[in-house]
Amino acid sequence: MIKKIALTITSAAVFGVCLNAADRINGAGASFPAPVYFDWAYEYQKATGVEVNYQSIGSGGGIKQISARTVDFGASDKPLKPKKLDRKGLYQFPAVIGSIVLVYNLPGVKDMELKLENKDVADIFLGKIKYWDDKQIKEDNPQVKLPHKEIVVVHRSDGSGTTFNFSYYLANVSDEWKNNVGIGKALDWPVGLGGKGNEGVSNLIKQTPYSIGYVEYAYKMRNKFSSAVIQTKSGKWVKPIEENFKAAAKYASWGPKNHFYQVLALQPGDNSYPIVAGTFILLAREKADVNKKVTAFFNWAFKNGDEAAKKLGYIPLPEDTKKMVREYWKENNIAPSK
Secondary structure, three states, X not given: OOOHHHHOOOOHHHHOOOOOHHHEEEEEEOOOOHHHHHHHHHHHHHHHOOEEEEEEOOHHHHHHHHHOOOOOEEEEOOOOOHHHHHHHOEEEXXXXXXXXXXXXXXXXOOOOOOEOOHHHHHHHHHOOOOEOOOHHHHHHOOOOOOOOOEOEEEEEOOOOHHHHHHHHHHHHHOHHHHHHOOOOOOOOOOOOEEEOHHHHHHHHHHHOOOEEEEEEHHHHHHHOOEEOEEEOOOOOEEOOOHHHHHHHHXXXXXXXXHXXXXXXXXXXXXXXXXXXXXXXXXXXXXXXXXHHHHXXXXXXXXXXXXXXXXXXXXXXXXXXXXXXXXXXXXHOOOOOOO
């Protein structure tokens, strides 16, 4: 269960202590990892007395706030390329791995009962497939009772790393999407309703029968959504389950030389779920002392937070990746002091 108190963590009185600026870390950004960051923050304050105030405002907002130096760390599901990091004076490292799933509010259709080919997912979000009983969907779901109801597409309205990774997937399975919509944190959507954050998309789907949208897996679990079976890069059907997320995540080949830049979507393998994504922390290069407080938090999470991440549906970083991240901190003089 997510510790909702960690959403703001503004009252030190919860733990009977008086906090000053030295005991507080402020971060903002991606909603994709927010559930696990809230959990880690709650437990970290209990263990150390240090408050971590994380605001789930979307990856675009996180990049803007750390670029403006208004927070101690930014968070983004869209990794920034090395040249952009240099231009903005930022460090970057991964914190955890998550997965983006297609969730639907389709009365009478159970979880993982619906199959959607990758090209059909693109056509739904392009507005080309308009009804649930379209022949393209029915062909793959002969045993499913599909209603003649209009599909309500739900997407993000804010700058979003979840959208970046989802649109990266769509652009690589559909030339029409690639040529007409493209890849980005914010898009000119052909159809649909917009919600702010994974939270906003989740709320719209809950409230809207016959809707479909994309959210990070933790939000599917929290809201008990039904999610679609889609296809691997090679076209094999693959369920949105932990085993298949891990099958894709094992292909991560991050390294410190390019500040861990890599997009994880559409990895090879017969069981690799196609929309797996890393989520990243951004730090201002000139703020060594502040950065050491931030890395102390994530170092604690790397040691103590894996079980919480797993329970929420995330994949912890492999130990060799954690080791590389710690070496990256040392090389840039931002490793925790203790």
